[in-house]
Amino acid sequence: MELPEQRFRQLFRETYPALTFYASRLVNADEAEDIVQEAFMELWKYQDNIEDEGHIKAFLYRIVYTRSLNILKHQAVVNNYSDSVKKVESLKLDFYNPEKNNVMDYIESIELRKQINDAIDELPGKCREVFILSYQHDKKNKEIAEQLGISIRTVEVHLYKAIKALRERLKDKVYAL
Amino acid sequence: MNKINNKIIKDYLAGKANDKEMEQLAKWLELSEENSKRVFGEELIYHIGKPNPLATQEKISKAEEKLFNKIAKEETKEHHLNLHNIIKYAAIFLVVLMVGGGMFTYLHRSKEYITVAAQDNIQHITLPDNSVVWLNKGASISYNKDFDGEERRVNIKGEALFKVTKNPEKPFIVSSNGATARVLGTTFNFNEHGKNGNEEISLIEGRLEVTGLNHEGKVILHPNQKATINKNSKSIQTKKEYTPVEAAWRDNMVPFENLNIIQIAQIIEQLYDVNVTVDSSLNNQKTYSGVIKKSSDIRTVLNGLAFTISFKYTIEGKKIILSAP
Numbered sequence A: 001m002e003l004p005e006q007r008f009r010q011l012f013r014e015t016y017p018a019l020t021f022y023a024s025r026l027v028n029a030d031e032a033e034d035i036v037q038e039a040f041m042e043l044w045k046y047q048d049n050i051e052d053e054g055h056i057k058a059f060l061y062r063i064v065y066t067r068s069l070n071i072l073k074h075q076a077v078v079n080n081y082s083d084s085v086k087k088v089e090s091l092k093l094d095f096y097n098p099e100k101n102n103v104m105d106y107i108e109s110i111e112l113r114k115q116i117n118d119a120i121d122e123l124p125g126k127c128r129e130v131f132i133l134s135y136q137h138d139k140k141n142k143e144i145a146e147q148l149g150i151s152i153r154t155v156e157v158h159l160y161k162a163i164k165a166l167r168e169r170l171k172d173k174v175y176a177l
Numbered sequence B: 001m002n003k004i005n006n007k008i009i010k011d012y013l014a015g016k017a018n019d020k021e022m023e024q025l026a027k028w029l030e031l032s033e034e035n036s037k038r039v040f041g042e043e044l045i046y047h048i049g050k051p052n053p054l055a056t057q058e059k060i061s062k063a064e065e066k067l068f069n070k071i072a073k074e075e076t077k078e079h080h081l082n083l084h085n086i087i088k089y090a091a092i093f094l095v096v097l098m099v100g101g102g103m104f105t106y107l108h109r110s111k112e113y114i115t116v117a118a119q120d121n122i123q124h125i126t127l128p129d130n131s132v133v134w135l136n137k138g139a140s141i142s143y144n145k146d147f148d149g150e151e152r153r154v155n156i157k158g159e160a161l162f163k164v165t166k167n168p169e170k171p172f173i174v175s176s177n178g179a180t181a182r183v184l185g186t187t188f189n190f191n192e193h194g195k196n197g198n199e200e201i202s203l204i205e206g207r208l209e210v211t212g213l214n215h216e217g218k219v220i221l222h223p224n225q226k227a228t229i230n231k232n233s234k235s236i237q238t239k240k241e242y243t244p245v246e247a248a249w250r251d252n253m254v255p256f257e258n259l260n261i262i263q264i265a266q267i268i269e270q271l272y273d274v275n276v277t278v279d280s281s282l283n284n285q286k287t288y289s290g291v292i293k294k295s296s297d298i299r300t301v302l303n304g305l306a307f308t309i310s311f312k313y314t315i316e317g318k319k320i321i322l323s324a325p
Helices: A005-024 A029-045 A053-079 A081-095 A103-108 A112-119 A125-133 A141-148 A152-169 A172-177 B007-015 B018-032 B033-048 B057-076 B083-089 B242-245 B261-272 B299-310
Strands: B093-096 B114-117 B122-128 B130-134 B140-145 B152-164 B172-175 B179-183 B199-203 B208-212 B217-221 B225-230 B235-241 B253-259 B275-278 B288-293 B312-316 B320-322
Touching: A005 A029, A005 A053, A005 A103, A005 B057, A029 A053, A029 B057, A053 A081, A053 A103, A053 B299, A081 B018, A081 B033, A103 B033, A112 A125, A112 A152, A112 B033, A125 A141, A125 A152, A141 A152, A152 A172, A172 B033, B007 B018, B007 B033, B018 B033, B122 B140, B179 B199, B179 B261, B199 B208, B199 B217, B217 B225, B217 B235, B217 B320, B225 B242, B225 B275, B242 B253, B242 B261, B253 B261, B261 B275, B261 B288, B261 B320, B288 B299, B299 B312
Parallel strands: B152 B172, B275 B320
Antiparallel strands: B093 B152, B114 B140, B122 B130, B130 B152, B140 B152, B172 B179, B179 B208, B199 B225, B208 B217, B225 B235, B253 B288, B312 B320
């Protein structure tokens, strides 16, 4: 099939957020951006080989995955990780293989995003406030403590409670993978 | 060890696990895929809820602009015609005739004839009916100036690739001293290639009737078949082959569609005259589409394929083994 430029641009804007998210689960942010660019370039080159639009996402995810794998193979040699770190990394990569697990559906799921947000909303007051600052605004524990006028230790306790509650709350989602 | 201390998982997710914890985690993860799914699933969900710093409106717009600049650049590059598109267009055939010097058989015709020859470069010609011909180095063709008459006749010396415009009313016929190829169906590809002084014609798509002009007989070719006309034994043999490989001289591209790893390995065998073994560890159910760009180093091609298909390879002389990475 051939994608008209307008459709191609639309597709790019729709798919870019999830695809960069997926890539940055595997490689660093700069590499993720490059890889996603390459994936769309490939799509543009080989659009004739794609039979219908339903296959496009899988095509893009597969390219992002294999290119990330290549980068990581190289890094494992360069960084000289310990054996157990390598093992965990390789199992993690396996988990992210789009042909093995439905990670793509997870990443694309609006429903799941909503459930996560709902779960965060349901945290008790101070606990939620601390968690959002840490999780969504990437604040350090020390900064949160200063901002809210509480001790670092209290921040840690709130975060611990929040994560415990969320893990409990979202447990089913994990097992549905 | 079916249980794991929750603290280890938490520390891992927080990026704070120490060596000893990583060791325990690795061991536990190896126990079952369930364990793997649990930990990495949690990790994934944890990150899904976070804002993606790469997906702000500004970043998306920048990325979009960058991509379309690259596409524009790519498009203005000297345009390599994709063989794949040509196949869709109408008909392609490639004629390679190993004939020595000598005259064309049709020069006696009274109508005005045009002869085009390619010397040091591959040459590209449009015929009166809009069919397109690529002449390989040293090849030449001649044809009637207006293609009038009941047939479209072209005489050839050397090697050429034809993209023929459909016209069932007026058959397209390519002849040499030794053989004639006649377009039968809607699309066809004709490849006549000469090893050992034989003439070879391979069909990429459509239907083609090939006739030996020295009593070798006649065959009808189907896609991915190659006819060899042996002048010594006065016979025509047909053989199954991935025929786009035969046309790779034109732009070094071999397109393929929905082929599994074994079929792709056969293309490599044909392209480089090697022996490729596909290990049973590789999945041969999955199919792939794309283009192989022929390179002087077989490793370049294998690395490119391994990129998408995910395999590793070993090369020993003419033997290549593909296996799971």
